[in-house]
Each structure stands twice: as structure tokens, then as C-alpha cells.
Amino acid sequence: MVTMNRRKALTLIGGTAAAAGLASPALSQGKKLTVGALRFTSHSGSFIALERGFFKDAGLDVELKFFQASTPMAVAIASGDVDYAVTAMSGGLVSLADKGAVKIIGGSLSEEDGIDGQKILASDAAFKAGLTSPAGLDGKTYGMTAAGSSFHYMGAKVAAKEGVSVTFKPLQKVGAIIGALKSGQIDAWSIVPHIAKPLAGSGAVHIIGNVSDYIPNYQVTTVFTSTKNATEERGLTTDFLAGYSKGVSDYNSTMIDKAHGDDGINAMVDLIHKYVYADRPREKAAPSIINGTMRLNEGAALNTASIQDQLSWYQSEGLVDGDITLDTVVDASYVKIIS
Secondary structure, three states: OOOOOHHHHHHHHHHHHHHHHHHOOOOOOOEEEEEEEOOOHHHHHHHHHHHOOHHHHOOEEEEEEEOOOHHHHHHHHHHOOOOEEEEEOOHHHHHHHHOOOEEEEEEEEEOOOOOOOOEEEEEHHHHHOOOOOHHHOOOOEEEEOOOOOHHHHHHHHHHHHHOOOOEEEEOOOHHHHHHHHHOOOOOEEEEOHHHHHHHHHOOOEEEEEEHHHOOOOOEEEEEEEEHHHHHHOHHHHHHHHHHHHHHHHHHHHHHHOOOOHHHHHHHHHHHHHOOOOOOOOHHHHHHHHHHOOOOEOHHHOEEHHHHHHHHHHHHHOOOOOOOOOHHHHEOOOOOOEEO
């Protein structure tokens, strides 16, 4: 009898979905699309699909549009300024889904046992004053982009599990949060490792915990689009997911499974560096890109249990309507749902 762990099951099921999308000729015939992204390594599936021609193979002419937070990206999808995007689930996204504007069509990044994940950080001033673990967060300020953001969700879940109370400070942009943490204007924050580790290495910030210890199997980011694309442009949406999924598979096999050796890793770092830490010399950016590697969801497989937990939390906080169901937010017809 063969047994499979969660990662292998995700890979097999998601990979099958991606293969099915690429098995037939692309339907889109050079369709121009705008894809939303953040300059994070966790968005590498889109970067790779563009740079290595996987979107083109799927019949798509893609350009990337970059954002500094998740909620503006969701608004851009709803307005039609962006066609598809990868971002964290947020209260804003859920509210737009409730209005019939957007749908989650897959998963992108999730926490996984055995792979370094998102870190909980403390400012140097707070650390020296005793904030050396999440248990010390009581009465401290926690950075977030906006109410209902993934940062808000993570901080609240950590605080609840520790039985402490924190004050959230909205700063709109990731760059502003980093500046506030380094200067001691806020006490704590949580973020992906490719950002957390260099900050900790600077001495101005300290890693005090792991998000995975508080939110196991957290579905960090999702793939989403407008409800119109999901319902009326099925061929286009399937082609997008197919091209994106090939980028994800290339990333995972190269950066985590190391199937292509050091040469493959170096070539992948060169590609990602065009989009992540592009303002730094390659030799300084490379360690952060490599050390921040997290496995992406093969075939855009989605952990619906995590999505439901996030939705329930937004509802418990009064951030979204209490009558919203998972079906309102997720279009399950595109990829295999992992519950």
C-alpha cells in the first residue's frame, strides 16, 4: 500500500488539474491579459510563467501589474483593471465576492510542515524590552496594511492562541510597515521569510516565532479573478491557470526539490531577481531569494479548510457579512479543492 503525505497529495491532485488544462490546444489565441502581483518570491509562479513562455504556450499575452497590498489588487480585479491575480485573502476580497465581483479560483502559497514559513518579528526596541517570544505580545502594537488584511488575521490568531491582547496599527503598505518596525514605531509584525530573514540579519528586527505554530496549514495566498471571467470566460481562465501552474511546478522542482541542481537554482534566482529585490545587486539579493523559498500549491490546489477558517474569523470580527458562505467566495469548478 502506498501512503502519501499532504504535500504529495497536493502535488498529485493539483498537477493532474494543471496537466488537464494543458492537454488540449490553448483557446485564448494571444489574448492580452494583465496579471496582478506583489514583488514577493511567493509570486514567482507568475514571473516564471511569463519569462519562460508558459503563458504564451497557453495562448496568452501577459503583462504584470505590481501592487503594494492585497486589497487594492482585489479592487483592481473587480473594476476590470486587472484580469487575474495572486494575493492573500482579505476582508476586502470577501466583501467584493459578496457583491458578485470576484472569485477565488485556486490556491498559491500555503504553510507546509518541514519548509520554512512566515515569521513573527519584533522590533529591536521591543525585543530588548522583553518581547522575545509571541507570549510577550500583550499590550504591544502589531503592524498591518489595513483592517481585514492577512497581517490582521495572522496577528489576531497568534494573540488569541497566546491569550494576549495587541493593538493593530494600519500602515497601508508593506514598505511603511518595515520602516515602522525598524524604527520601533510598532512592536511586531509577521511576514514571509524572504523579507523576515534579511530584516533580522540587519539587527534592527528579531525573529521571535513561526506563524505555522499558530495557524497550521495556513493558505496564505490565493489565485483569483473577476466573477465575469470565472463564469463567462472559462476557456481563458483555464488557460491562465494552466500557464500559471507550469510556472509553479518549475519553481517547486527547481528551488525546493533541487531537481536541476545548482545551475538550475542560479538561473531561477536570476529570473526572480528581475522582480524581487531588483534594486539590490544580484549577490546581495540571491541569499534572500533562496532562503525565502516556500513551496507553492501545485496546480493551484486550494486548502478550503484554511479559507473557511479565515472567512469565519472575518465574520467573527464583524469585518464581513455573517451570511457569506464559502461558495460565495470560491469557484470550485476550476481546480481540485483540498479540504
